[in-house]
Each structure stands twice: as structure tokens, then as C-alpha cells.
Amino acid sequence: MHALHQVLHAFFNLHSFTLAMPDVWAGFQVNLRMMAVAEVLVLVIALAIAIVRGLPGRGAKPLRALAIAYTDFFRGTPIIIVAYFIGFGLPGLSLGYISRQSFTTYGIITLTLVYSAYVTEVYRAGIESVHASQRAAARSLGLSYAQTMRYVIVPQAVRRVIPPLLNDFVGLQKDTAIVSVIGVTEAASLSQQFSNTNGDFPSFLVAAVFFILLTIPLARFTDYLVAQRERRERAQAF
Amino acid sequence: MSTNGNGPFVDVAGVSKWFGDLQVLDHVSLQVSEHGVVSLIGASGSGKSTLLRCLNLLERVEEGDITVDGVCVTREKIDVNALRKKIGIVFQAYNLFPHMTVLQNVMLAPRKARGVSRNEAESRARALLQRIGLEEKADEYPDRLSGGQQQRVAIVRALAMEPKLMLLDEITSALDPQLVSEVLALVRELADSGMTMILATHEMGFAREVSDKICFLDGGRILEEGPPEQIFTEPREPRTREFLSRVLAGGRMQ
Numbered sequence: 001m002h003a004l005h006q007v008l009h010a011f012f013n014l015h016s017f018t019l020a021m022p023d024v025w026a027g028f029q030v031n032l033r034m035m036a037v038a039e040v041l042v043l044v045i046a047l048a049i050a051i052v053r054g055l056p057g058r059g060a061k062p063l064r065a066l067a068i069a070y071t072d073f074f075r076g077t078p079i080i081i082v083a084y085f086i087g088f089g090l091p092g093l094s095l096g097y098i099s100r101q102s103f104t105t106y107g108i109i110t111l112t113l114v115y116s117a118y119v120t121e122v123y124r125a126g127i128e129s130v131h132a133s134q135r136a137a138a139r140s141l142g143l144s145y146a147q148t149m150r151y152v153i154v155p156q157a158v159r160r161v162i163p164p165l166l167n168d169f170v171g172l173q174k175d176t177a178i179v180s181v182i183g184v185t186e187a188a189s190l191s192q193q194f195s196n197t198n199g200d201f202p203s204f205l206v207a208a209v210f211f212i213l214l215t216i217p218l219a220r221f222t223d224y225l226v227a228q229r230e231r232r233e234r235a236q237a238f
Numbered sequence: 239m240s241t242n243g244n245g246p247f248v249d250v251a252g253v254s255k256w257f258g259d260l261q262v263l264d265h266v267s268l269q270v271s272e273h274g275v276v277s278l279i280g281a282s283g284s285g286k287s288t289l290l291r292c293l294n295l296l297e298r299v300e301e302g303d304i305t306v307d308g309v310c311v312t313r314e315k316i317d318v319n320a321l322r323k324k325i326g327i328v329f330q331a332y333n334l335f336p337h338m339t340v341l342q343n344v345m346l347a348p349r350k351a352r353g354v355s356r357n358e359a360e361s362r363a364r365a366l367l368q369r370i371g372l373e374e375k376a377d378e379y380p381d382r383l384s385g386g387q388q389q390r391v392a393i394v395r396a397l398a399m400e401p402k403l404m405l406l407d408e409i410t411s412a413l414d415p416q417l418v419s420e421v422l423a424l425v426r427e428l429a430d431s432g433m434t435m436i437l438a439t440h441e442m443g444f445a446r447e448v449s450d451k452i453c454f455l456d457g458g459r460i461l462e463e464g465p466p467e468q469i470f471t472e473p474r475e476p477r478t479r480e481f482l483s484r485v486l487a488g489g490r491m492q
Contacts, residue, residue: 137333140294141347142323142399151346155337232381 011201020194020203027190028210030104031176034186038111038176039169045112046119047158051149053120054127067120074117079175083110087182104186107179115172122164126157163229166222170215177207187211245308247272247434248293248403253302253312255288255458262288264458265302270403270451273432277445277466280455281481286438289455290405293436294325307402323351326396327405330412332388334380334395340367341376344395352399359398366394370424386417390424397428404428406437442485446470454478 052060053067074082087106091099101109130153138148177188187210191203246269255263263285270276278286291297293304295311295318303312311321334343344363348354354362367373370390372383380388389409396404406425410418422444429435429448439445445452445466452469454462454477462475473479 133329133331133333134335136291136296137329137335139318140296140322140325140327141396142319142351143347144319144351147350151350152335156335159337 009200011205013200013202016198016200017202017206019198020191020206023194024187024191024203024206024210027185027187028207030184030186031173031211032214034104034108034111034176034179034184035169035173038108038115038172041108041112042115042119042172043165046116047123047154049116049120050123050127051154053124056145071117071120074114075121077114079110079114079178080181082114083107083179083182086110086113087179103180103183106182107176107184110179110182111172111175114175115168118168118171119165122161122168123157125164126161127153129160130156163222163226166218166225170218173214173218174211177211245305246270247274247307248436249303249305250289250293251303251305253289253292253299253304255292255297255300262458263292263299266455266458266460267302268453268460268463270434270436272434274451275429275433275435275437275449276451276453277449278436278438278453278455279440279442279445279481284455285458286455287407288458290327290407290436290438293403293405294322294327296327319351323399324401325403325405326399326401327407328389328392328396328409330408332380332385332392332412334388334392336380339377339379340372340383340391343380343391344398347395348398363394363398366398367391370394384417385413386420389413389417389421393421393424393428402434404433404435406435406439408438408440410439410441440485442470442482454481456481 049067049070052063053071055063083106086109087103090101090106090109093099134152134156135148138152139145143151176186180186180189187207191207194203195201248268248270250266250268253263253266254261266285266289268276268289278289280286288297292299293306293311295316299312303310305311306321307324309316309321334340335346338346341360341363344366345356345359348359348362349356364373364376367376370393372387372390375383375387375391380391383391393409409425410421413421418441422441425435425437425444426448437445437449447466449466451463452466453460454469454473454475456477462469462473462478469478470482473482
């Protein structure tokens with residue numbers, strides 16, 4: 001009983017919790033910035049890779065192979081390893097501008113590389129879920145392959161994959177804390193520092209609360225979109 | 239208007255096609271004159287749809303040649319997009335774009351494939367929708383329309399490209415019986431206006447009424463062709479007779 005009491009006290013100490021808040025909140029701004037930039041980059045890059053992966057014809061085979069190699073590599077490698085490669089590798093390569101970036105930037109690059117691989121698969125599933133007759137209808141009207149993708153296939157695909165996309169973004173948001181192992185000063189690393197100084201753990205709880213408060217609205221919004229889609233599809237079935 | 243002198247507007251010469259080991263078209267030859275209306279009849283799987291899809295190169299032909307408006311379209315280096323702008327096709331399942339309004343469906347191809355300005359494309363699309371009595375549905379999404387309305391929109395979407403040839407692929411087969419007539423009325427109007435058309439259909443009464451020529455397909459071959467009166471009253475081939483009597487027994491000929 002005594003041990004449990006000690007543990008509870010070490011984590012749930014209101015005084016320490018309040019003290020840690022300003023520091024961790026300041027660090028959380030960095031997480032927010034990383035996720036915002038990475039999410040936008042992921043949305044664009046993953047769509048490009050998904051489209052390349054679906055290109056028709058023998059001529060596009062090397063491009064398709066490249067896209068497959070990319071997704072295989074970055075989906076298979078633990079994100080923390082990618083973070084080490086980027087955060088410690090790039091600065092050592094003396095690549096000029098590329099090697100002089102902040103750790104935050106390397107963190108964003110890591111998140112973008114890894115999550116683009118996941119999201120490429122999400123987009124690809126969406127593109128493949130659009131029925132072939134839509135493509136036939138568009139092409140038979142004289143639209144080119146690119147125009148068909150842009151105006152007919154991709155808009156339908158993106159609408160369908162918004163829930164799984166948002167799901168991946170929840171993962172991305174949390175992984176901003178993991179990529180900070182390369183030395184980014186953000187919510188998790190600041191709560192660690194605070195904990196070291198104070199000898200207790202409420203600072204971790206503060207960081208957890210910030211992440212959860214960010215995730216919950218996104219999760220509810222995803223639920224809402226899924227429910228809305230189901231309602232629409234049921235309405236169409238009758 | 240024809241750019242190919244006195245030849246037929248569509249000339250299919252000895253076309254064969256296989257899906258794997260299955261031969262779906264077997265030396266099919268067919269001529270359609272300008273302003274002509276030809277109906278393809280025959281059981282499901284006889285090759286009607288495949289033949290239509292070969293005409294605008296949605297399917298590749300493995301043997302034989304197809305010439306449309308004086309251009310051999312089965313040659314290696316043909317601009318498929320340019321060809322398809324001249325050929326409208328309407329499908330059994332309508333295939334409207336569900337994420338666009340009716341108006342956007344009709345405007346898309348003229349704007350993007352032909353570079354017509356937004357204003358011009360919109361006014362032409364609205365005029366077309368008015369012609370089929372659906373102008374008040376312009377801003378609705380397709381899932382708010384009945385099947386018959388969707389199919390009529392699909393027809394004007396094809397017409398918006400001002401095609402010289404229309405291919406209609408069993409366009410009433412997915413419709414409830416009471417919605418068939420509104421679609422056929424529009425096709426009849428098109429035939430009367432001189433549109434060159436090839437239709438695959440199970441509506442024998444309609445085929446007899448609008449067509450100049452009926453082709454009976456069986457196992458990927460055109461087994462018999464001729465004017466509607468001959469095909470429907472005195473078919474030469476036993477298979478044609480058999481097919482027609484089966485269809486008549488099913489009450490598909492009014």
C-alpha cells in the first residue's frame with residue numbers, strides 16, 4: 001500500500017503538475033509546429049508517390065519500382081532508427097545547407113519520410129477503390145490520363161480515405177515526441193528535464209494531457225466523418 | 239459534313255479480340271453510314287459491348303481494322319484522346335461522376351478536354367439540360383436523381399462534346415421499366431436529328447423502330463444483319479430465329 005501511495009504521489013502531484021505546465025507547454029509549441037509542417041508535406045508527397053506507383057505502361061516501370069522501394073523501406077524501418085540516420089547522419093555529411101539544419105527540421109524530415117510511406121498506401125487503396133467504370137467514363141469523354149486522375153479519380157479517392165488519413169495523423173502527432181531523441185527540445189524532452197530536476201513525474205502527465213487534448217477532437221471528427229459516410233451510403237441503398 | 243468522301247462513317251473490317259483464351263470477337267465486319275443507326279442485338283456475352291468499347295479504343299483490337307470518319311483508329315500511333323472527343327459513349331450503369339453536380343458533370347469534358355471557357359461551357363450545359371427537362375437539377379448531385387434522369391444526364395454529358403458518333407451500351411438495362419421510355423424518347427430524338435449511332439440493346443421494339451440496320455451477334459460473330467423488317471419478320475439464320483422467339487416469349491418486344 002505504501003509503495004502504491006508513493007508512486008501515485010510521484011505522478012499525481014498537483015503542485016508539481018502546475019509548476020511543470022509552462023515549460024512543457026512551451027515545448028509543446030515545437031511539437032505542434034513539427035506536426036503541422038510534416039502533415040502538409042506528407043499529404044502532398046504521399047499523393048505524388050501513390051500516383052507514380054499507379055502509372056500505367058512499361059515505360060513507367062522504373063518509377064513504379066522506385067515508389068515501391070521507398071514505401072517498403074520506410075514502412076519497415078523503425079522511426080527512431082530513421083531519426084538517428086537523419087539527425088546524426090545528415091549533419092555529418094557536409095552537404096552544406098542540408099547539413100546545417102536544426103534538429104527540429106531533421107525531426108520534420110524524419111516524420112515526413114516515414115509517414116509519407118504509410119499515407120502513400122492509404123491513398124493507393126483509395127485510388128484503387130474508385131471503380132474502373134469511372135476511369136472508362138472519363139477517358140471516353142476525351143480526358144487524358146492526367147486529367148482523369150486529377151478531376152475524377154483522385155477527388156473521389158481522397159474523400160474516401162479521409163478517416164484513415166486522420167488516423168495516421170494521430171500517429172504522426174505522437175511520434176513528434178519520438179523523433180526528439182535526436183535532440184529536439186519539445187514537450188517530452190522538457191518534461192524529462194523537469195522530472196530530473198524535481199525528482200518526480202507529474203511533468204510527464206502534463207505532456208500526456210496536451211497530446212490527448214489534441215488527439216481527442218481529431219478522433220471524434222474522424223468518427224463523425226465515418227458515420228456521415230455510412231448514413232449517405234445507407235440512404236443510397238434504399 | 240463527312241470528311242471521308244463516300245465511304246461508310248464507321249468501317250469495322252475483320253476485327254477479332256480475345257480475353258485470354260476466350261475469343262470475344264470473331265472476324266466482325268460492320269459498316270455504318272453517316273446519320274445511320276445500327277442496333278446490335280444478341281444474348282449477353284455475344285460481344286456487343288466489347289465491339290462498342292473497341293470502337294473508341296477502351297479495348298484493344300488484336301486483329302482487323304476499324305476506321306471512323308476516314309481515320310484508321312487501330313493503327314499504332316493514334317491520338318486516342320482526339321478520337322474519343324468525336325465519339326460519345328453511354329454506359330449501362332450511367333457512370334456519372336458522383337462527386338460533381340449534374341452541371342459539373344456536363345461541363346467537365348468540354349472545359350478540360352476541349353478548352354471551352356467556363357461561361358460558354360456552362361451556358362451550353364444548361365441549354366442541354368433544359369432540352370431534357372432537367373435544368374432545375376443542374377446543381378444536384380447524381381445520387382439525388384432517378385436512374386432515368388441519371389442516364390439522360392449521361393447522354394447529354396456525351397453530347398456536350400458534340401460527338402459525330404454515339405455509342406449506346408445497353409443504356410436502359412439497369413433501369414426500372416417505367417423509366418425506360420424517358421431515356422428511349424431522348425435517343426429517338428437524337429436519331430431523328432441525324433446523329434450517327436450504334437446501340438447495343440435488348441429493347442427489340444425500340445431497335446426495330448429507330449434502326450436502319452440490325453446486326454445479330456452470336457458467339458462474337460455477326461451471324462446475320464439486315465434491315466429491321468427482315469430481321470424481325472423473316473430471319474434467315476436458325477440462331478436468330480431462336481434468339482428472337484426466346485426474347486419475344488420474355489415479353490421484351492412491345
